[in-house]
Amino acid sequence: MLETLLVNYEEAAAIILFGIGLTMLLFHRNLIKKLIGMNIMDTGTFLFLASMGYISGRKAPIITNGVTNVEAYINPVPAGLVLTGIVVSVSVTAVMLSLTIRLYRRYHTLNLDDVYILSKHQTEDR
Amino acid sequence: MNMIRNFPLFTIVLSLFSGVLCTMLKGKTAKYYTLIYECFLIVLVFFVLWYTYRTGDSFTYTMGEFPAPWGNEIRAGVLEATLALSFLIIIFCSVLGGWKFLVVDVDETKVNLYFTLINLLTAALMAMIWTNDIFTGYVFLEIMTLTSCGLMIVREIGRTTLAAVRYMILNLLGSGLFLLGVVLLYDITGHLLMVPMQENIATMAGTSAAMEPVTMSLGILTIGLSIKSGLFPFHFWMPDTYGWSTPTSASILSSIVSKAYIFLLFKIYYRCIGIEVFERLPIRKILFILGILGMIFGSISAIRKSSVNRMVAYSSAAQIGYIYMGIGIGGMMGYTAAMFHILVHAVTKSLLFLTTPRLAEVSGDSLLFKNLQGSAHRAKDAGIVFLLCSLSMVGIPIFAGFSSKLMFALSAAQADNMKILFFTMSALAISSVLNALYFLRTVIRIYTEGRGGADISAHKLYEEEKGIRGVAYDMEDDEEEEETTLSKMEFRIPAAILIGMNLFLGLFSWYTVDLIQKGLEMFP
Incomplete structure (x- = not known):
């Protein structure tokens, strides 16, 4: 069991990072820390993808010295996926940060529990 | 003929383009443009439906003509086209029916941006329905999450911001899990396109050791999407999200966005995993149980809510449960019932969210039951529409709700498993009684004469919340009196269309069932 983890240490690290991020996103009450957790979670996934795409002994998939043999290069698709994932993650973070600013301007706190209690004072109208 | 094969791609690309275009238009122009554009899309999708129904087979559009394992694909069949067509009609009706409240809730300078969001949401919806590539599904799923967050926060009050934050946190959790599931599946199968993925999984399906990782990654993926669509233990974000948004947003979010996630999940089960393999996995039973609990x-x-919008929102959680129960029952009939219920719920719930603010409007802008008393007499058309929708939700024959409940019962009977039959029947019975309890209670309340405990305080707080825009609202009241007929038509036309669809699904359900079954045959 431990041996498998040691051999696949990159994937193990990725999943641990994912777990840390997930827990932070779920259980932290501070909004900024939640966002940091979300970014750690995404990073874990990207690390997983990047380590899966890498085959040791091979080069980046850019043709050098006219070598067109497939065996010489690594799989370029995971790198492409990571890139797309980073773009998605950045835009989501930007939107969340702007939401955070708006929430802070209104309630003057970043603690979600406090915000919830404050918002309870508003009546249930339309 | 060959031109029609391009139409699914057009619906995605043109929607993205329209989104950009709307940023440059004025508010009202953007609205008319969006309405006309949605009609245009409805025509396009109708052609796709007609074409696939006539040829009796789905077609695949390869981007840039790169062949299967490398390129990105779009695939259109009867099922996809049926859902896309209904969803587009619902978006059209929601925009038209909620316009009156939109101009109040959204800052005047930002109205065109609202339509940018609607168009981007349409693009994401179309992409999620047509795509044949799981990673494209992920990207557009995130676009849909962002746009639906935007649709909520356009109404700038504290509660929507808080609701949006909670909604986003749960959705990001869901997206993260979905991404991890996709990555794991890609790692196991080596493909992102759904059909080659299914072929690889089919070869692995013989050995249980190979199926364990598949089951686990599929489980992660399922948890992700069920958080996003609001399956039972994850349904608590719904009332805030739907309750505080502007009516158009609430109607679109409840009827379309959550269904799009379910459809993507269903597509992954059917097309990535393969339905025979999926039926052997324990995930189906868990979905069945959670569906019933939901x-x-x-x-x-x-039942316990004191505000009508929150009640309707919680009833969405129950209806999502129905759909997952259908997937859990399994078999051709179970999947047909689940897909049919997606349509039924979308048609009914969108109209309910368009109706409740009209009842509130004549009750001092309050959605509390005590203030709503007699509101159906003050707003007659809204009262009738609410009554018809309630009857459909409860499951009275001739309405769509009855047909779908009947189909769930039939599918459980065909499942050949006494436990499934027992639990489905009991759940349907209990749920129908509970539905009747809270919907008919509301109907009785709004049809009872007199103004109940209507108080001005709720109205006052509403005005304070709006601040300066509250004054603008009063001024618009005078203008509105001149435009009463127009404003009434803005509600009556979408209401008539959606009620018509509801009755069509109820009275002539076999046409739709035939479409769905044909679609499911060509779906894998």
Whole structure:
């Protein structure tokens, strides 16, 4: 069991990072820390993808010295996926940060529990 | 003929383009443009439906003509086209029916941006329906999450911001899990396109050791999407999200966005995993149980609410439970019932969210039951529409709700498993009684004469919340009196269309069932 983890240490690290991020996103009450957790979670996934795409002994998939043999290069698709994932993650973070600013301007706190209690004072109208 | 094969791609690309275009238009122009554009899309999708129904087979559009394992694909069949067509009609009706409240809730300078969001949401919806590539599904799923967050926060009050933050946190959790599931599946199968993925999984399906990782990654993926669509233990974000948004947003979010996630999940089961392999996995049973729990607990939560919008929102949680129960029952009939219920719920719930603010409007802008008393007499058309929708939700024959409940019962009977039959029947019975309890209670309340405990304080608080825009609202009241007929038509036309669809699904359900079954045959 431990041996498998040691051999696949990159994937193990990725999943641990994912777990840390997930827990932070779920259980932290501070909004900024939640966002940091979300970014750690995404990073874990990207690390997983990047380590899966890498085959040791091979080069980046850019043709050098006219070598067109497939065996010489690594799989370029995971790198492409990571890139797309980073773009998605950045835009989501930007939107969340702007939401955070708006929430802070209104309630003057970043603690979600406090915000919830404050918002309870508003009546249930339309 | 060959031109029609391009139409699914057009619906995605043109929607993205329209989104950009709307940023440059004025508010009202953007609205008319969006309405006309949605009609245009409806025509395009109708052609796709007609073409696939006539040829009796789905077609695949390869981007840039790169062949299967490398390129990105779009695939259109009867099922996809049916859903896309209904969803587009619902978006059209929601925009038209909620316009009156939109101009109040959204800052005047930002109205065109609202339509940018609507168009981007349409693009994401179309992409999620047509795509044949799981990673494209992920990207557009995130676009849909962002746009639906935007649709909520356009109404700038504290509660929507808080609701949006909670909604986003749960959705990001869901997206993260979905991404991890996709990555794991890609790692196991080596493909992102759904059909080659299914072929690889089919070869692995013989050995249980190879199926364990597949089951686990599929489980992660399922948890992700069920958080996003609001399956039972994850349904608590719904009332805030739907309750505080502007009516158009609430109607689109409840009827379309959550269904799009379910459809993507269903597509992954059917096309990535393969339905025979999926039926052997334990995930189906878990979905069945959670679906039933959702049906009951969603309804119980709905009974305890004092505001009509929150009640309707919790009833959404119950209806999502129905759909997952259908997937859990399995078999051709179970999947047909689940897909049919997606349509039924989308048609009914969108109209309910367009109706409740009209009842509130004549009750001092309050959605509380005590203030709503007699509102159906003050707003007659809204009262009738609410009554018809309630009857459909409860499951009275001739309405769509009855047909779908009947189909769930039939599919459980065909499942050849006494436990499934027993639990489905009991859940349907309990849920129908609970539905009747809270919907008919509301109907009786709004049809009871007199103004109940209507108080001005709720109205006042509403005005304070709006601040300066509250004054603008009063001024618009005078203008509105001149435009009463127009404003009434803005509600009556979408209401008539959606009620018509509801009755069509109820009275002539076999046409739709035939479409769905044909679609499912060509779906894998």
